[in-house]
Amino acid sequence: MSQGANQLLSKLASSDKHGEASPYFDGWKAYDNNPYHPIHNPHGVIQMGLAENQLCSDLIKEWIRKNPQASICTAQGIDSFSDIAVFQDYHGLKQFRQAIAAFMERARGGRVSFEAERVVMSGGATGANETLMFCLADPGDAFLVPTPYYAAFDRDLRWRTGIRIISVECNSSNNFQVTKQALESTYLKAQETGIKIKGLIIANPSNPLGTSLDRENLESLVSFINDKQIHLVCDEIYAATVFAEPKFISVAEIIQEMVHVNRDLIHIVYSLSKDMGLPGFRVGVVYSYNDAVVSCARKMSSFGLVSSQTQSFVAAMLSDQRFVDNFLVEVSKRVAKRHHMFTEGLEEMGISCLRSNAGLYVLMDLRQMLKAQTFESEIALWRVIINKVKINISPGSSFHCSEPGWFRVCFANMDEDTLQIGLERIKDFVLGDKASKNENYNCICNNKRENKKRKSFQKNLKLSFSSMMYDEHVRSPNLMSPHSPLLRA
Amino acid sequence: MGLPLMMERSSNNNNNNNNVVELSRVAVSDTHGEDSPYFAGWKAYDENPYDESHNPSGVIQMGLAENQVSFDLLETYLEKKNPEGSMWGSKGAPGFRENALFQDYHGLKTFRQAMASFMEQIRGGKARFDPDRIVLTAGATAANELLTFILADPNDALLVPTPYYPGFDRDLRWRTGVKIVPIHCDSSNHFQITPEALESAYQTARDANIRVRGVLITNPSNPLGATVQKKVLEDLLDFCVRKNIHLVSDEIYSGSVFHASEFTSVAEIVESIDDVSVKERVHIVYSLSKDLGLPGFRVGTIYSYNDNVVRTARRMSSFTLVSSQTQHMLASMLSDEEFTEKYIRINRERLRRRYEIIVEGLKKAGIECLKGNAGLFCWMNLGFLLEKKTKDGELQLWDVILKELKLNISPGSSCHCSEVGWFRVCFANMSENTLEIALKRIHKFMDRRRRF
Numbered sequence: 001m002s003q004g005a006n007q008l009l010s011k012l013a014s015s016d017k018h019g020e021a022s023p024y025f026d027g028w029k030a031y032d033n034n035p036y037h038p039i040h041n042p043h044g045v046i047q048m049g050l051a052e053n054q055l056c057s058d059l060i061k062e063w064i065r066k067n068p069q070a071s072i073c074t075a076q077g078i079d080s081f082s083d084i085a086v087f088q089d090y091h092g093l094k095q096f097r098q099a100i101a102a103f104m105e106r107a108r109g110g111r112v113s114f115e116a117e118r119v120v121m122s123g124g125a126t127g128a129n130e131t132l133m134f135c136l137a138d139p140g141d142a143f144l145v146p147t148p149y150y151a152a153f154d155r156d157l158r159w160r161t162g163i164r165i166i167s168v169e170c171n172s173s174n175n176f177q178v179t180k181q182a183l184e185s186t187y188l189k190a191q192e193t194g195i196k197i198k199g200l201i202i203a204n205p206s207n208p209l210g211t212s213l214d215r216e217n218l219e220s221l222v223s224f225i226n227d228k229q230i231h232l233v234c235d236e237i238y239a240a241t242v243f244a245e246p247k248f249i250s251v252a253e254i255i256q257e258m259v260h261v262n263r264d265l266i267h268i269v270y271s272l273s274k275d276m277g278l279p280g281f282r283v284g285v286v287y288s289y290n291d292a293v294v295s296c297a298r299k300m301s302s303f304g305l306v307s308s309q310t311q312s313f314v315a316a317m318l319s320d321q322r323f324v325d326n327f328l329v330e331v332s333k334r335v336a337k338r339h340h341m342f343t344e345g346l347e348e349m350g351i352s353c354l355r356s357n358a359g360l361y362v363l364m365d366l367r368q369m370l371k372a373q374t375f376e377s378e379i380a381l382w383r384v385i386i387n388k389v390k391i392n393i394s395p396g397s398s399f400h401c402s403e404p405g406w407f408r409v410c411f412a413n414m415d416e417d418t419l420q421i422g423l424e425r426i427k428d429f430v431l432g433d434k435a436s437k438n439e440n441y442n443c444i445c446n447n448k449r450e451n452k453k454r455k456s457f458q459k460n461l462k463l464s465f466s467s468m469m470y471d472e473h474v475r476s477p478n479l480m481s482p483h484s485p486l487l488r489a
Numbered sequence: 490m491g492l493p494l495m496m497e498r499s500s501n502n503n504n505n506n507n508n509v510v511e512l513s514r515v516a517v518s519d520t521h522g523e524d525s526p527y528f529a530g531w532k533a534y535d536e537n538p539y540d541e542s543h544n545p546s547g548v549i550q551m552g553l554a555e556n557q558v559s560f561d562l563l564e565t566y567l568e569k570k571n572p573e574g575s576m577w578g579s580k581g582a583p584g585f586r587e588n589a590l591f592q593d594y595h596g597l598k599t600f601r602q603a604m605a606s607f608m609e610q611i612r613g614g615k616a617r618f619d620p621d622r623i624v625l626t627a628g629a630t631a632a633n634e635l636l637t638f639i640l641a642d643p644n645d646a647l648l649v650p651t652p653y654y655p656g657f658d659r660d661l662r663w664r665t666g667v668k669i670v671p672i673h674c675d676s677s678n679h680f681q682i683t684p685e686a687l688e689s690a691y692q693t694a695r696d697a698n699i700r701v702r703g704v705l706i707t708n709p710s711n712p713l714g715a716t717v718q719k720k721v722l723e724d725l726l727d728f729c730v731r732k733n734i735h736l737v738s739d740e741i742y743s744g745s746v747f748h749a750s751e752f753t754s755v756a757e758i759v760e761s762i763d764d765v766s767v768k769e770r771v772h773i774v775y776s777l778s779k780d781l782g783l784p785g786f787r788v789g790t791i792y793s794y795n796d797n798v799v800r801t802a803r804r805m806s807s808f809t810l811v812s813s814q815t816q817h818m819l820a821s822m823l824s825d826e827e828f829t830e831k832y833i834r835i836n837r838e839r840l841r842r843r844y845e846i847i848v849e850g851l852k853k854a855g856i857e858c859l860k861g862n863a864g865l866f867c868w869m870n871l872g873f874l875l876e877k878k879t880k881d882g883e884l885q886l887w888d889v890i891l892k893e894l895k896l897n898i899s900p901g902s903s904c905h906c907s908e909v910g911w912f913r914v915c916f917a918n919m920s921e922n923t924l925e926i927a928l929k930r931i932h933k934f935m936d937r938r939r940r941f
Binding site: 013060072078087126159279 | 560588786787
C-alpha cells in the first residue's frame with residue numbers, strides 16, 4: 001500500500017470508531033477460523049456471541065410455501081414484478097408501512113396504535129439509530145446511554161455522526177437498572193464540562209441484560225427526559241422476545257398515559273432482525289412522534305431504503321393476521337424454552353445469570369471465577385473460554401459493563417443439540433477445573449454427562465480456578481488488537 | 490456554491506408544548522435539495538399523472554430517468570428460471586433460513602461474483618473486476634455518500650463537472666458536510682471537461698481556502714446523455730495524480746451506451762497502469778437501477794482499487810446493506826451469462842431506438858439536442874426560445890412547458906448548468922405511444938410559437 005494514497009483518506013475513515021478492534025469481534029474471528037460443526041468439526045468453536053433468532057424460521061418457511069404470490073419471482077407473483085422493481089419512493093410501499101405498523105401493534109398486545117404515515121424505513125436498526133442521531137444531534141453533542149449497552153452503539157451512534165456517548169453507569173446491586181440519581185448526576189456532570197446532552201437512548205428490552213423495563217422505571221425515564229426537554233430514543237428491537245413478567249411495555253404505551261409529555265421528544269427504533277429472525281433483509285424502522293423528524297428521517301432513508309422486493313414480501317406476510325398472532329405466541333414460547341433450558345443447565349453447575357425476561361441471550365455471572373475483580377482477569381477468563389472451552393461468548397467489558405465478570409451468552413442462534421453441547425463444555429470446564437488443580441484439559445474433551453447437582457461448586461469456584469490457566473493465556477499471542485477500547489476501561 | 494458554515498435554525502411548528510425542541514443542523518438545513526424545481530415538477534406529475542386511457546391530458550413524466558424498456562426480458566427470465574423459489578429449499582443450495590440470516594457486510598459471494606462478471610460484460614471484457622473489491626450498498630445514492638465520507642472531511646470539496654445530477658447536492662454534501670465546487674463546462678465543446686476548467690475549479694477552491702479531495706464524474710454523463718472521451722479520462726487521472734486527489738467515476742449508465750465501443754470506463758485506463766499510487770486513487774460507483782431498471786431493489790456498489798477504501802467502505806456499508814433476499818435473487822440472474830449478454834445487447838438497441846425517435850421528433854419541431862450516445866435522456870437546447878437569457882427566463886419557460894404542455898422535464902439550472910436554456914428530457918420510462926404523444930404536444934407548442 002503506497003504512502004501517498006493512504007494519507008488521502010478522511011479522518012473519519014482513518015479513525016477506529018468503526019469499533020472493530022473491540023473484543024466483541026475477536027471472539028467472532030476465533031469462531032470464523034474454527035467453526036463448530038456436529039459432524040465435520042465437533043471440536044470447533046460454538047458461536048454463542050451472536051444474538052440471532054433462529055427459532056422460528058420454520059414458521060416463516062411454511063408461510064412462504066403456502067403463499068407463492070408474495071414473491072415477485074414466482075409464477076403467481078410475477079405480474080407485480082415491474083411495478084415493485086421500479087418503486088423507489090422513500091415513503092415506502094403503502095401496504096408495507098401499514099403491515100409494519102400493524103405488526104408493531106400486535107407485538108405490543110394491541111395496547112397501542114401506530115400510524116403507518118410515521119413508519120420510516122432505514123438500513124436495519126443499525127441505519128435507524130444512526131439516522132436518528134443525524135436528525136437529533138450535531139457533531140460534538142452527546143447522548144446518554146446506560147451501561148452495559150450493545151457494543152455496536154459505539155459505531156452506530158458515533159462514527160459518521162461525530163456525536164459522543166456519555167455512559168450512565170448501572171451495576172448489579174439493583175440488577176443494572178438505571179436509577180434517577182445516576183441519570184441526574186451524569187447529566188449534571190456533563191453540563192458542568194460544557195457538553196451538550198441532546199438525549200437519552202435505551203434499548204428496551206435491553207441488550208445485553210435481557211430485561212425489559214417495568215412501568216415505573218419507564219415512566220421515570222420519560223419524566224427525566226421531559227423534565228430536561230431532551231430526546232428519548234427507544235430501541236425496541238427485542239420487543240417480541242419478552243416471555244415473562246413484566247409484559248413488554250413500549251414507550252408508546254407510556255406516552256398514551258402521560259399526556260403532558262412533549263411527544264416531539266419521543267422516537268422508537270424497530271426492526272425485523274431479532275423478533276422475526278430476518279437480519280439479512282435489512283428491515284429497519286424509525287418511528288417518531290415528531291413530524292419534523294419523520295420528514296427528515298424519511299429524506300435520509302434514501303441512503304438506506306428497504307429493497308422493494310423485501311417490502312412487498314414483508315407486507316404480504318405481516319398483513320396475514322392469523323400468521324402474525326400465531327408467530328408472536330411462538331416466538332415468546334420458544335425463547336422461553338431455550339432460556340429455561342440454558343439457565344437451568346447453568347444452575348446445575350452453580351452458575352447463575354442475571355434474572356431476565358427477554359432477549360436471545362443471558363448475562364452469565366462468572367464474577368466468582370475471576371482471579372481478581374479486574375477487567376484484565378475478565379479478558380483472561382474470556383480467552384480461556386474461547387480457546388480451551390471453545391465457545392464464543394461476549395465479555396461484559398465489550399458492552400462497557402462497569403463490573404468485571406459478566407458474560408453475555410446467546411442461546412437462540414443454534415439448534416438444541418448444539419446448545420446442549422455448549423452446556424456440556426461449560427460444565428466440563430467448571431467441573432474439570434474443580435477436579436484438578438493442575439492444568440489438565442483432558443476432561444474438557446470428555447463429554448460425559450454428570451447428573452448430580454453440585455451446589456458446593458459455587459463457593460469453590462474461586463479457589464479452584466487454576467492460576468496456571470490464567471498465566472498461560474495472559475502470555476499467549478494477543479487476540480485483542482493493541483488498541484482495543486478495553487485497555488482504556 | 491456550497492453550504493454556509495452556520496445555518497440559522499428554523500423553528501419547529503409543533504402544537505404540543507411551550508418549548509420548541511431543536512433538531513440538528515443537518516436536519517434543519519435545506520441541503521437535502523428537495524426545494525429544487527427538479528422535484529417541483531414531480532409534484533405536478535403526482536397530482537395529475539398522465540394515463541393513456543384514464544387521464545390522457547395529464548402530465549407526462551419526462552423528469553425521471555428510469556429504464557422501463559426491457560422489463561419483458563427480466564420477467565420472461567424469472568418466469569422460466571424462478572431463481573428465488575427454486576433455490577430456497579433445493580438440495581445443496583442455501584436455504585431460506587441461511588439467506589434470511591445472512592447480514593455479512595462482505596455480501597453474498599455468488600452475488601459479488603455475478604456483479605463483477607456483469608460489469609465486465611458491459612465493458613466488453615476490456616476490464617477485469619475482482620469480486621473481493623466489490624462493496625455493496627443500498628443504491629448508488631448510498632455509494633456516493635459513503636465514498637464522500639471516506640475520501641473527504643467536512644468543509645473539504647469535491648470537484649464536479651457541470652451540468653450534473655441534481656441528487657449530488659444531497660448525496661455528496663448533506664450529511665457529510667463536504668462541498669461541491671463546479672467544473673464549468675459549456676456547449677462550445679459539447680460540455681466536455683477541459684484541463685483549463687479543471688485548473689480553474691481547483692484554483693477557485695484554493696482561493697476560498699477549501700481543500701479539494703477529489704474529482705467526481707458521471708460517465709456516461711447525466712444529464713448530457715454522452716460518454717466521456719478516453720483522452721479526457723486520461724487528462725482527469727493525470728490531474729488527480731498531480732494534485733494528489735481522488736477520482737470517482739459514477740458509471741451507473743455504463744450499460745446504457747447505445748454502441749458499446751463508444752464507452753471507455755476508467756477501469757480500462759487503470760488496468761494499463763502499474764503504478765499503485767495512481768490506481769489507488771480511483772473508485773467506481775455502479776448500480777442496477779438504470780441499466781437493469783431495478784431502482785426499487787437498492788443495489789449499488791463501490792469498486793475501489795484502494796484496499797483501505799474497500800475495507801472502510803465495507804464496514805460503513807453496515808448502515809446500508811443490500812437485502813440478502815435481493816442479492817440471492819439477482820445472483821443467479823446476473824451470473825447467467827447467456828441471459829446477461831442478450832439483455833445488454835437488446836437493452837442498448839431499444840434505448841438507441843428511443844433516442845432516435847425523440848431526437849428526430851424534436852428536430853422536426855425545430856429543436857436541437859446535444860449529440861448523445863448513452864443514457865435514458867437527451868439534452869435539449871431551448872435557449873433560442875428564452876425571452877430573457879437568464880436562469881429566471883429558463884425557469885419561466887420550464888413552467889410554461891409544465892403547465893401548458895403538461896410535460897415534466899428538468900431545467901438545466903437544476904443541474905447547475907452554466908449555460909441557460911438546456912433541458913433534460915427522459916424517454917425510457919414510458920411506452921412508445923406516450924413518447925409520441927409527448928412529441929405531438931411539443932410540435933403543437935412550437936407551431937403556436939412560430940405563428941407569433
